[in-house]
Amino acid sequence: MEMQPGQMAYDRASTVFSPDGRLFQVEYALQAIQMGGTAVAVTYDGGIVFVAYRNLPVSSLADAGSIEKSFAIDPGLGCVTAGLIADSRVLIEFLRLEAQRHRIIFGESAPFTVLGHALGTHLQQFTQFGGTRPFAVSLLLGGFSNDGSPGLIELDPSGATIGWKAYAIGRNRRAVADFLEEKIPPTRTEETAFRLAVQAVAEGSPTPFPPEALDASILEPDTELRRLPVAEVSRRVAGMPFIGASERGGSKSKP
Numbered sequence: 001m002e003m004q005p006g007q008m009a010y011d012r013a014s015t016v017f018s019p020d021g022r023l024f025q026v027e028y029a030l031q032a033i034q035m036g037g038t039a040v041a042v043t044y045d046g047g048i049v050f051v052a053y054r055n056l057p058v059s060s061l062a063d064a065g066s067i068e069k070s071f072a073i074d075p076g077l078g079c080v081t082a083g084l085i086a087d088s089r090v091l092i093e094f095l096r097l098e099a100q101r102h103r104i105i106f107g108e109s110a111p112f113t114v115l116g117h118a119l120g121t122h123l124q125q126f127t128q129f130g131g132t133r134p135f136a137v138s139l140l141l142g143g144f145s146n147d148g149s150p151g152l153i154e155l156d157p158s159g160a161t162i163g164w165k166a167y168a169i170g171r172n173r174r175a176v177a178d179f180l181e182e183k184i185p186p187t188r189t190e191e192t193a194f195r196l197a198v199q200a201v202a203e204g205s206p207t208p209f210p211p212e213a214l215d216a217s218i219l220e221p222d223t224e225l226r227r228l229p230v231a232e233v234s235r236r237v238a239g240m241p242f243i244g245a246s247e248r249g250g251s252k253s254k255p
Contacts, residue, residue, distance in 0.1 A: 015130050025134055026127055029157035032136040033083040033169065038176055038204030039069055041080055041140040042166040042184070043150040044193035048142040048219040050080040051197035052170075053205055056213055070217040070225065074099040076144050077112055078217065078225035082170030083137035091137055094122055109222075112143025116153035116161050124159025134158070138169040144221045166196075172204040179203045190218065194236060202242040211237055 017023060037053035052069035070080045071092045077099060081088040098118050102110035119141070126132045134157035141153045152164045166184050168176035180200050185192065198214065211234040217227045228236075237243050 015128060023127060023158070026158050029083075029134040029136045030138075033138050033157075034171055034173070036082050036084075036170050037069070038168060038170040038172060038201050039080045039082040039138075039140065040166070040168045040176065040180070040197045040200045041142055041152050041164075042180070042188065042193040042197045042200075043142070043152060044188035044190055046148075046150070046220065047190060047193075048078070048150045048152065049190065049193040049197045050078065050140070050142070050215075050217045050219065050225075051194070051201050052080050052082065052215045053201050053209065053213055054215050056210075064212050065230070067215070069215040070227065072225035073115070073141075074103070074109055075224055076109055076219070076222050077115065077142070078219040079139050079141040080169075080215075080217070081137055081139050082173075083135075087135045087137045088139075091119065091122075091135060091139065095119060095141070111145075112141055112151060112153060113163075115143070116141050116155060120155055120159045120161040122159075123155060123157060127158060140164075140167060140169055142219050148221050150219075166193075168200055168204065170204065176200050176204045191236075194218075195240075198237055198240065199242075202240075205242070208242045211243060 037055060039052035042049050050070040054067045054069055056064050070078065072078050073095045079095070095115055098115055099110045102114065123135060126134050136157065138157070139155045141155065142150065144150055152167060154162050154164055154167055154169065166180045168180060180196070183196060183199070188196070194216070201214065212230045214233050216233050217225050219225050
């Protein structure tokens with residue numbers, strides 16, 4: 001994002017509009033999200049596939065599986081995030097608490113649309129009051145309607161919400177979303193949705209990546225989000241041309 005003349009006078013706080021009606025701190029948060037990996041969610045008949053690219057630690061001592069981009073909220077509720085991981089954890093805890101509060105009060109699982117709008121309101125408050133900054137996170141929240149059909153809600157730092165049947169957040173999200181719009185079939189199986197999501201993540205990556213760089217999960221009605229182990233991800237993506245070998249650990253020292 002290029003700094004325009006006079007912009008500095010209006011970007012010191014998230015509560016100050018510029019003369020042309022922009023909140024620069026929100027735009028900066030969106031730019032920070034673009035620096036992260038691509039995350040994609042695709043619905044299919046009976047479930048939702050979440051796939052996100054995660055930057056692997058350089059050291060082979062690190063546990064790549066500890067870097068999470070998809071999260072369980074409640075049975076039948078899950079999400080994938082892009083942006084600052086620390087900010088993501090705060091919002092995930094908010095969603096989990098709201099889901100449990102709804103369950104205790106109403107005796108049922110919270111509709112994903114209700115959770116989405118509650119989180120959108122929470123995000124919006126951080127653009128309206130001084131002394132705070134917007135969360136540098138976008139989310140794709142997934143769940144199921146009363147008839148069992150899957151749905152997605154996208155949330156960004158402004159607090160805006162919009163529903164999708166498939167979408168992308170993070171790096172190169174517009175190009176990836178265009179890819180999804182062009183390639184998505186009218187009906188999808190779990191395997192079709194998974195391969196489409198992986199191909200979409202690859203559209204947002206400038207270089208090939210190994211299977212362990214993918215955080216892949218599947219959400220089905222009334223069940224906890226199921227994170228796929230690396231072995232299963234490797235089997236499912238076998239033969240895809242953009243899947244490369246792992247470069248973790250760097251080059252070995254000479255004897």
